[in-house]
Structures are given as C-alpha cells and as structure tokens.
Amino acid sequence: MADTPFNAFTLVSSLNDTDLFLAYRAGGGINFTPLTLATYAGQHSADGTAALPGMAFASDPDTGIYRSAANQLTIVTAGTEAITVASTGNTQITSTTEVLRFNIYSNTAAIAPQISRRARGTPTAPLGVLNNDVLWSVLASGYHGTEWNSNGVGIRMLAAEDFTSTAGGTKIEFATAPLGATGRQARMMIMPDGNVGINTTSPSSKLHVSGDTLADGVMVLGTNANGWGRIATSNGLYLQSGSLNSGSSVARDIILSNMYGTAGGAAIRGVLDNTWTIGTGAFRFSTVYAATGSINTSDERSKQDIGEIPDEWLDAWGDVEWVRYKFRDAVEEKGDDARWHIGLIAQRVRDAFDARGLDALSIGLLCYDEWEEQREPVVEERVIGHEDVVVGQEGTGVLGPDGAEIMRDVMGRREIIGQVQVGERIIAEAGDRWGLRYDECQAMEAAWQRRELARKDELIADLAGRLAVLEAA
Structure with missing residues (x-):
C-alpha cells in the first residue's frame, strides 16, 4: 500500500505547539507529548541482560x-x-x-562523608532507638567452597541506652571469629565513658584487659595529679620474669631504671616512712647485693631511754658461742660442696638469756616470726555473662544476580568466658622462724669485749701496783 500524503490525514482538533502527532495510514492519528511517550516506553521496556x-x-x-x-x-x-x-x-x-569501591570527596572538614541513621518503627512513623540497637555495622564473610560463612568479622556501633532528646550514649564493638569456628565474638569494646575493654564487654577502667598481656616494647605510664606514674591493684602486685605461658622456669632479671637507662638519684621506696618491709618471715630474699652497707637510723632525736648496756645482758651474751655451720637447703642442693658459714644460732642466744632470767626477745637483736598458712587464689575460665552474636545465616527468599539465595544473619546468645576464682592453693605451710639482727649482735659482742678488756685492764693495773709495792719493799 502506498504512503498517504500528509494532507490526506484526518486532522484532530486542539493541537498544541509542543504536541506530537502520530498518523495512521488508514487515517486518523494519536496526539501525545514527549513525557507520555517516555513514560510508556519505561513501563513497557524489556527486562534486558547484562x-x-x-x-x-x-x-x-x-x-x-x-x-x-x-x-x-x-x-x-x-x-x-x-x-x-x-x-x-x-x-x-x-x-x-x-580494590577501592568508593571515592568520597568533600571540601568541608567538619562534614562526615558517610552518615548512618537508625530508627525503630517505619520511615513515616519512626520510633526511638533502644539500648543495644545496632546503629551501623560493617560485617564481612568469606565463601568456603559451597556457601558463605556467617559474618565472622566486623565492627558494630550500638546504642548504649534508650535514646531520648537528651540521652544518646553509644559504644563500639570489634569482633572476630576464633580459629575453627564461624560465629564472631566480641574482642574489644569502647564504652560511652571512654573505657576500653579487650576480651571483656564491660570494662571497668580506661583500659581493661581480661587475660594475659604481652608488651614487646616500652610501656610508658603517664602521671597522676601528684606527678606519679602508678600501677595499682586491689590484691597485691605480682612481678614475674621469664616466659609467660610456656611453663619455663628460667628466671630473668627485673631491672629498674629511668627512661634512658642512665644514672640518677631515683630510689625504690615505700609511700610511707618506716612502714614497709622487704620480704616476710615466710618469703625471704636469698641474697642482697649492694655496693655499700645498709644505713640504719641512729639519730639521737629518734631515741629515748638512752643508757649503758646492763652487765646482766653482757653476762648472758658472754655465754653465747660463735659457731660454724652449713645451711640444710644448700647441702640438699650442693651436697659436700655446700659452703661453711660462721655466725650464731638464734635459739642458743634465746636460751643463754633465758638461763639468766632474761627475755632476749625484749632486745632487738633476737627476732621471731610465725605465719599462718599462705594461700593464693585458683582461677578458671567460666561463663560470666552472655551477649548477642551471629550464630549462622538463613535465606531471605530473594535470589542474587548469580541465582543464589541472598542470606541474612541469625542472631543468638553467646556465653562470655572470663576468669573466676574457684578455690585456693597453698603456697606456704604455716610455720615459724627465729632470726637475728647481726648488726645488733655485733654491737653486743663489741660491748662485751670492751667490758672484758676494761676488766682485764683494771686487773693488770692492780697487779702492776701490787708488784710495784713489793719491789719497793
């Protein structure tokens, strides 16, 4: 059929300048705009392919x-x-x-390039966020050959309280999956007050580490209000040298130094004067190496009741014998190679004074210590709480571009493992021990010898006088 000339079409009324007119060969036509044409094409386009x-x-x-x-x-x-x-x-x-999926550009430093907002409810009727709601998260998973593992590593930003117009506390959780498992576990938590917990989700201080720690470098302590770097514990401080977990018994030195290892006038001292001891009756130091002897307070202003040493003390001391001996533990360890020592026996000093009706314990040279059974706590890893974690995945009913079903996380409750004291073990049996302050023993020995020499000098002088009288006669 031949084309119909334009002037043969039946015209429609009320055409606008922006309208389009589609004419039919059989006569008549359709009047439409570019917008209605684009809308029709969009609604009836083919699915297409990649x-x-x-x-x-x-x-x-x-x-x-x-x-x-x-x-x-x-x-x-x-x-x-x-x-x-x-x-x-x-x-x-x-x-x-x-590798880089997003490039975000902004010339304004104060504006965050990515902002996540979270609300309960619906877009038209949002509701307030509640405690522990996830505000934003980055989770990652890997394919293991047949399916995707659950999201085994991630960062979650959570509400730390129910949100109001004046309350919006938040916290950040860092989580990983342990070897041989798929579900992630919280490893580090930053709390609203700035406390950071490692291996604990409820840190009680600015840095709270649950478990052993290892520092390969220098640990520098800042100063408190008094200008001190401080290590504080609630139940004693245990300094251990050598391997932490290998079971090695090889001892290592504990070295005290200033920051640069140079000489200085710093001292190891107690926080109070004349209060702390080094060692105890049950736990003694074996040897003290020092460049000079210890300095003992001898200021007259610190003393009272100053007087001569009683002759009965010196008489009792004269009954004390100096002896040689070997230490039993040294003999057990070294046998015949154990060395001889020279000194005194504390119980014999006690008995010498007791024989003269004197209490040697009233004199500072004799010491006696006794102690109860010494114990330390035994701890085990046990359940100390629970937290929400990803335990698996389930299908959403929606297929992905590859035809596989898109999965979503399945949440569950995970036990939080921590150290709990389950008992105690004995580290020292109850016992007692006698001891001597050798500086005072040597002072008593010197005083006894002075008195004996003085008596001998008097006897010699008396004999010399008698001899002189006899010679004069």
Missing part, C-alpha cells in the same frame, strides 16, 4: 539498568554487573578488579 540492559544509552548500549530477577534491579557497566539492589534493600557490589 550485555544489553533494558534501559541503556544509544551511544553506550552495554551500560545501563536491567531487571535481573523479580523485584530486583542491576546496574551494569561495559556489560558487567556492578550494583544489584534487591526488594529487601540489600545491595550487592560486584568487582573483579577494583
């Missing part, structure tokens, strides 16, 4: 958008899927070459 998307560009036909599944859109570039959005809102970014 190679030829349903909505594309004339100059770039393999770049655009296509319907990759029911209720699912995929953006393609150069015939390759780039971004897929499912009906659930889940978004998948696919890349085989690019």
